[in-house]
Amino acid sequence: MFTAIIAIALLALTFGLLLGFASIYFKVEGDPIVEQIDKLLPQTQCGQCSFAGCRPYAEAMANGEADINRCPPGGEATIQALANLLEVEVKPLDDECGEEKPKTLAVIDEDRCIGCTLCIQACPVDAILGAAKHMHTVFADECTGCELCVEPCPVDCIDMIETKAKPNTWRWPDPSRIDLQPGEQS
Amino acid sequence: MTQPLGSFPGGLILPGQKKRSTQTPIRKMPLTKTLVLPLQQHIGEPAVATVEVGEKVLKGQKIAAAEGHVSVGLHAPSSGTIIAIGDHPIPHPSGLSASCITIETDGEDRWIDRQVNENISQLSSHELRQRIREAGIVGLGGAGFPSFIKLNPGIHHHVETLILNGVECEPYITCDDMIMRERAQGIMDGIEVMQLALNVKNCVIAIEDNKPEAISAMELALASREQLKDTKIVVIPTRYPTGSEKQLIQVLTGKQVPSRGLTLDIGIVLHNVGTAYAVGRAIKHGEPLISRIVTVTGKDVKHAGNFETLFGTPIHELLSFCETKRQPEEPFIQGGPMMGYNLAGDKLPVTKTANCILVGVDEPVEATKPLPCIRCGDCADACPVSLLPQQLYWHSRSKDLEKTREYNLFDCIECGCCSYVCPSKIPLVQYFRFAKTETMNQEQEQQKSDLARIRHDNRQERQERERLEKEEKQRKRKAALAASKAAKAKKEAEAAAETQTDKQET
Numbered sequence: 103m104f105t106a107i108i109a110i111a112l113l114a115l116t117f118g119l120l121l122g123f124a125s126i127y128f129k130v131e132g133d134p135i136v137e138q139i140d141k142l143l144p145q146t147q148c149g150q151c152s153f154a155g156c157r158p159y160a161e162a163m164a165n166g167e168a169d170i171n172r173c174p175p176g177g178e179a180t181i182q183a184l185a186n187l188l189e190v191e192v193k194p195l196d197d198e199c200g201e202e203k204p205k206t207l208a209v210i211d212e213d214r215c216i217g218c219t220l221c222i223q224a225c226p227v228d229a230i231l232g233a234a235k236h237m238h239t240v241f242a243d244e245c246t247g248c249e250l251c252v253e254p255c256p257v258d259c260i261d262m263i264e265t266k267a268k269p270n271t272w273r274w275p276d277p278s279r280i281d282l283q284p285g286e287q288s
Numbered sequence: 289m290t291q292p293l294g295s296f297p298g299g300l301i302l303p304g305q306k307k308r309s310t311q312t313p314i315r316k317m318p319l320t321k322t323l324v325l326p327l328q329q330h331i332g333e334p335a336v337a338t339v340e341v342g343e344k345v346l347k348g349q350k351i352a353a354a355e356g357h358v359s360v361g362l363h364a365p366s367s368g369t370i371i372a373i374g375d376h377p378i379p380h381p382s383g384l385s386a387s388c389i390t391i392e393t394d395g396e397d398r399w400i401d402r403q404v405n406e407n408i409s410q411l412s413s414h415e416l417r418q419r420i421r422e423a424g425i426v427g428l429g430g431a432g433f434p435s436f437i438k439l440n441p442g443i444h445h446h447v448e449t450l451i452l453n454g455v456e457c458e459p460y461i462t463c464d465d466m467i468m469r470e471r472a473q474g475i476m477d478g479i480e481v482m483q484l485a486l487n488v489k490n491c492v493i494a495i496e497d498n499k500p501e502a503i504s505a506m507e508l509a510l511a512s513r514e515q516l517k518d519t520k521i522v523v524i525p526t527r528y529p530t531g532s533e534k535q536l537i538q539v540l541t542g543k544q545v546p547s548r549g550l551t552l553d554i555g556i557v558l559h560n561v562g563t564a565y566a567v568g569r570a571i572k573h574g575e576p577l578i579s580r581i582v583t584v585t586g587k588d589v590k591h592a593g594n595f596e597t598l599f600g601t602p603i604h605e606l607l608s609f610c611e612t613k614r615q616p617e618e619p620f621i622q623g624g625p626m627m628g629y630n631l632a633g634d635k636l637p638v639t640k641t642a643n644c645i646l647v648g649v650d651e652p653v654e655a656t657k658p659l660p661c662i663r664c665g666d667c668a669d670a671c672p673v674s675l676l677p678q679q680l681y682w683h684s685r686s687k688d689l690e691k692t693r694e695y696n697l698f699d700c701i702e703c704g705c706c707s708y709v710c711p712s713k714i715p716l717v718q719y720f721r722f723a724k725t726e727t728m729n730q731e732q733e734q735q736k737s738d739l740a741r742i743r744h745d746n747r748q749e750r751q752e753r754e755r756l757e758k759e760e761k762q763r764k765r766k767a768a769l770a771a772s773k774a775a776k777a778k779k780e781a782e783a784a785a786e787t788q789t790d791k792q793e794t
Binding site: 140143144145147155178179182186201226227228244265268269270271272273274275276277285 | 328359380381382384386503685687688690708715718719721724725726729732733736737738739740741743744746747
């Protein structure tokens with residue numbers, strides 16, 4: 103009787119120590135699933151998903167609070183990637199958030215810009231350069247096309263311009279789309 | 289030739305269709321009024337224009353310089369005046385425009401001074417490569433990779449064999465066949481230069497057995513060359529796609545080039561016979577690359593044949609010179625029927641990679657509506673790289689790009705054998721091209737989004753820091769205010785106490 107109790111107690115102590123040791127030495131920093139989801143998002147930081155940026159949306163998805171189909175800039179490809187990662191069904195993009203549009207780039211009409219710096223404050227990736235009462239300009243390579251700078255501009259001098267395909271970035275069209283004749287269902 | 293030939297899996301025996309374009313010798317395409325030269329006619333960075341609008345140029349004068357390492361310059365194909373530098377439609381499957389230099393020819397065709405070099409053995413291999421680069425020479429087999437890079441093995445590789453590719457396995461195309469028949473001595477000149485540049489003795493010229501005239505012409509030319517005694521001609525059986533470099537190496541040596549590796553990794557350098565001819569002209573005669581042999585054929589072409597065409601010559605003028613039945617704006621094929629692509633529009637120029645123009649060809653894969661895949665496995669049998677096209681098809685179709693990579697999509701050479709044999713007429717190669725460019729695009733986008741994430745994080749960090757600094761400042765100001773208030777209060781208290789004592793004293 104005694105031996106049994108001692109044996110069980112010893113076992114409990116050993117496993118307790120093992121677990122305690124593991125919880126300290128093998129502790130995972132941060133939430134890796136959030137990182138993984140965040141990596142798949144396009145990082146436009148546009149907020150169309152109704153969250154304050156890509157990372158908050160990734161956190162919400164990781165907690166199961168948000169659906170995977172709320173990212174219009176990422177579109178179908180992102181939904182596919184998220185579905186693969188989270189092992190859920192692929193869904194069509196949520197209309198509430200917006201629709202998948204071709205990639206755009208913000209361009210400031212330099213004649214109209216009054217140098218108010220409002221767009222600089224709105225840009226989530228610091229892609230606009232300028233100072234108060236001086237003309238502003240957009241770094242084309244850094245602009246994510248999030249459109250957040252369009253709204254604050256008091257003189258409406260920012261235009262979203264569709265990025266033109268160049269021969270070296272051009273993609274072969276998807277043949278499964280070409281196969282379909284007009285009026286057919288996919 | 290004692291060593292038995294190797295082989296590769298799959299492949300096809302296709303009807304050659306080469307007779308029509310080999311009945312007449314190579315003809316010269318007459319000079320046209322304008323020449324349009326895209327700044328990018330090669331793999332790598334586009335060249336940069338070094339001339340200005342209105343400038344007069346001579347034939348062979350450099351009009352654009354190489355930018356970066358993987359790039360070559362561009363030369364005026366004839367004398368005339370630069371009339372425009374700007375976007376112009378280019379012969380690309382996308383139908384897009386790119387930067388081009390337009391020359392209005394003056395009809396005089398006046399050359400610049402050419403440096404003739406009879407004794408090439410005086411030149412160092414570095415000097416040879418530089419001259420080949422300066423001459424703007426790229427692979428003329430169709431890919432357009434700058435040739436000087438392929439002649440520079442570097443210190444980590446040892447080149448054992450130079451292979452000259454005169455296989456030309458795709459139906460209809462005969463430009464290499466004709467250049468071997470008529471300009472074999474010029475090709476030999478180029479081989480001598482290439483051997484010097486690579487410092488290699490061993491050289492193999494591979495020709496398919498459906499070109500007996502070319503074989504005898506090349507043998508005759510080779511016999512007259514003292515320096516080329518270690519060069520031999522190997523006749524190989526006609527099978528598509530033996531002309532692809534990795535497949536040809538497998539046939540000649542039995543060795544396989546590693547997946548995503550280079551031929552250099554197994555000590556082999558491969559050049560097209562047309563490139564060798566261009567190298568010979570550049571080094572021995574000082575002529576930069578300004579023209580090439582273009583095959584024009586197809587059942588709608590009245591005078592099919594091979595034409596020595598200046599770069600920049602509008603393709604529609606070349607076609608009207610051959611009297612085709614083609615209507616204006618009707619699409620045609622550039623390249624062969626298997627690997628070429630449809631082009632449309634009348635303003636497109638002939639470029640360094642334009643080996644063949646086809647008008648009126650029954651497409652090997654009929655453009656009927658594809659039927660479902662029945663998993664017969666014919667495509668896997670035909671694949672010369674031992675891939676599983678049906679699996680790649682499923683994954684490309686469902687846009688599961690990760691999986692297509694696992695099935696080695698990037699080893700696909702886009703030869704089109706799988707589409708050709710498919711009983712359901714599925715355009716498999718179209719799917720693979722789509723999946724490849726899509727993957728590359730996603731990689732680029734991933735890089736861009738990583739950059740955006742870093743910039744966003746930096747911005748948030750900065751905002752947080754600014755907020756803390758502000759708070760700190762405010763706190764300090766408050767503290768200072770409190771301190772000065774306290775001091776003031778103390779002073780006042782002291783003053784008050786003093787007055788009180790003064791009062792008491794009085």
